[in-house]
Amino acid sequence: MLKKIKYGMVGGGDGSFIGAVHRSAAAVDGELELVCGAFSSNPGRSIEAAERLGIKAQRAYPDFETxxxxxxxxxxxxxxxxxxxVxxxxxxxxxxxxxxxxxxxxLSDKPATISxxxxxxxxxxxxRSGRLYGLTHPYTAYPMIAEAKERIAAGELGxxxxxIVEYTQGWLTDPVEHHGNAxxxxxxxxxxxxxxxxxxDIGVHAFxxxxxxxxxxxxxxxxxxxRIVSERQLDDDGTALLKxxxxxHGVLIASQICAGEENRLSLRIYGDRAGLEWQQMEPNSLWLRHTSKPTELVRTGTSFVSPSAAALGRVPAGHPEGYIEAFANIYRSFAAGVRLAANGNAAGSSTVAGVPGIGAALRGMAFIEAVVAASVSKNKWHSFPAVSESKFSRGSN
Ligand SMILES: NC(=O)c1ccc[n+]([C@@H]2O[C@H](COP(=O)([O-])OP(=O)(O)OC[C@H]3O[C@@H](n4cnc5c(N)ncnc54)[C@H](O)[C@@H]3O)[C@@H](O)[C@H]2O)c1
Known part of the structure; x- marks a missing residue:
């Protein structure tokens, strides 16, 4: 019988958002067991949250250092x-x-750090530690994203x-931070x-x-x-032009003041022979537009997808799957990496196949800082900061 991998959680207490998504995702494949946590900055609330999650009292911790x-x-x-x-x-x-x-x-949520x-x-x-590191950019783990990646790598777009990548939301249209939105x-x-x-928050996902x-x-x-909402301290909207x-060439739009939008993450990529489009709110479809034949709609769960896309799907065609399952794919891959490492087979790499690693973390932080600097600069173009994605951290992401 496969032994469950034990994991702990920091953050994700009562009333939080992403902790519950992580726990649901970790539970999908039955390979993982949450054994401990420090769920809140308040020791009492951390212990209460642990009790509600069925964690043994001696492993409900008041803080992450303990x-x-x-x-x-x-x-x-x-x-x-x-x-x-989280x-x-x-x-x-x-x-x-x-x-x-x-x-x-x-296994950290994004952004990896604050600088x-x-x-x-x-x-x-x-x-120094020789341990594994993963970053939960879940969008990389959707089946149709794997399909898009395969098709581009195979030269189908030329x-x-x-x-053109866009991540627009509407939940910060009003200054809700001043009205109790934690x-x-x-x-x-x-x-x-x-x-x-x-x-x-979201531009880094699109990047x-x-x-x-x-x-x-x-x-x-x-x-x-x-800063569209004037009393706000940080940007709530922006555009980056990319080379x-x-x-x-590219354009990346991220905004949280697009009134009425939910999580409109969409990606359009055009080559000299064809283009493709994926939308997170319709994640099981991938559109391929050709110059020489009719448009194709590729769907998850069918026999027409690549093995890498098929491996990330769980249900037959037409049954919706999405965000939780994409997170679950990250957890399943990370669990596989932890098993390999436990058996001494991590090959000296900190990165796990199928999980964004320290290289993605560095590039994400470099992107955020470069965008902030470019935004206040009078010069039009700025070189992307050189970050060393050293050999030890190179994985599939
Ligand atoms: N990957 C994604 O798609 C995605 C989506 C949403 C959020 N996130 C990221 O997840 C993280 C959490 O976001 P959220 O929306 O869940 O925030 P949240 O405010 O809903 O939850 C944060 C939790 O952390 C706890 N916490 C705060 N200080 C702590 C401490 N010292 N020790 C232990 N727990 C502590 C809080 O009590 C709370 O339970 C952020 O970094 C965010 O960027 C990622």
């Missing part, structure tokens, strides 16, 4: 093997660093020349969110997805960030 220390003292078959980090952004580095020092693998400098420190700590409060506070609001699917790297950018390392 959790790492106590877990590392348990017997190897009993202690957690990795930690999921706190507001300003704690990602501290929690990940503490976990790595205590010998645990880390590129912190992320470089994280990379160094990761290298040479990629234009990328998620908005920290996301609009630079001390807790980092140097960008909208681009740190990661674009580089992942195309296999290209942004080499230069130009950007305008806006890619193959000469392609």
């Amino acid at each position: 959790m790492m220390r106590s877990e590392s003292q348990l017997a190897s078959g009993e202690r957690m093997e990795f930690v999921s980090v 706190t507001p952004n300003h704690l990602h580095f501290d929690v990940a660093d503490c976990a790595l020092r205590a010998g645990f693998h880390v 590129l400098e912190q992320c470089i420190k994280l990379q160094a700590q990761l290298r 040479k990629v020349r234009k990328v 998620q908005a409060q920290w996301r609009t506070n630079p001390l807790l969110a980092g140097p960008s609001g909208c681009f740190g 990661n997805l674009t580089e992942y699917v195309t296999g290209l790297r942004v080499s230069e950018l130009s950007a305008e960030l806006n 890619f390392d193959n000469g392609a």
Whole structure:
């Protein structure tokens, strides 16, 4: 019988958003068991949340430092093997660093840290620790994103020349952070969110997805960030113009003040022979538009998708699957990586196949900082910061 992998969680207490998504996703394949956590900055609430999740009292921790220390003292078959980090952004580095020092693998939510400098420190700590690191950009784990990636890599679009990526939401149309919305409060506070609001929150997803699917790297950018809600401290809207390392051009729009929008993440990529389109709110469809034959609609769960796309789907064609399952794909891949590492087969890499790793983390932080700098600069084009995605961290993402 396959032994379940034990994991812990930091953040994700009562009333939080993404912690519950992580727990649902981790449960999908039945391979993982949540054994401990520090779920809140308030020790009492952390312990209450743990009780509600059925965690044993002695492993409901008042804070993450106690959790790492106590877990590392348990017997190897009993202690957690990795930690999921689902706190507001300003704690990602501290929690990940503490976990790595205590010998645990880390699966962190994005953005990896609140500065590129912190992320470089994280990379160094990761290298010293010999542990695994994953970053939950779930959009990379949708079946039709795998299909898009395959088709581009196979040359079906020809040479990629234009990328249009958009992530628009409407939930920050009003200054809800001043009216008790806990998620908005920290996301609009630079001390807790980092140097960008909208681009740190969702622009970075769009950036990661674009580089992942195309296999290209942004080499230069130009950007305008806006604070449409004037009393807000950070950007809630913006546009970046992109130049890619193959000469392609792109535009990335991210906004949280598009009244009425939900999670409109969409990606359009055009080569010299064909184009494709994927929309997160219709995730099981991929449109391919050709210059020489009729448009194709490719659907998950059918026999017409590539093996890599088929491997990320779970249900027959026509049954909706999406966000939770994409997160579950990340958890399943990370679990496989943890098993390999436990058997001494991690091949010296910190990155797990199928999971964005430290390379994606560094590029994401470089992107956020470059956009912020470009937005206040008088120069039009800015080189993308050089970040060292060293050999040890190179994986499929
Ligand atoms: N990958 C995605 O698609 C996605 C989606 C949403 C959020 N996120 C990311 O997830 C993270 C959390 O976002 P959210 O919307 O769930 O926030 P949230 O405000 O809903 O939840 C944050 C949780 O962290 C807890 N917390 C705060 N300080 C803590 C501490 N010192 N120790 C332990 N717990 C602490 C809070 O009590 C709360 O339970 C953010 O970094 C965000 O960017 C990612």
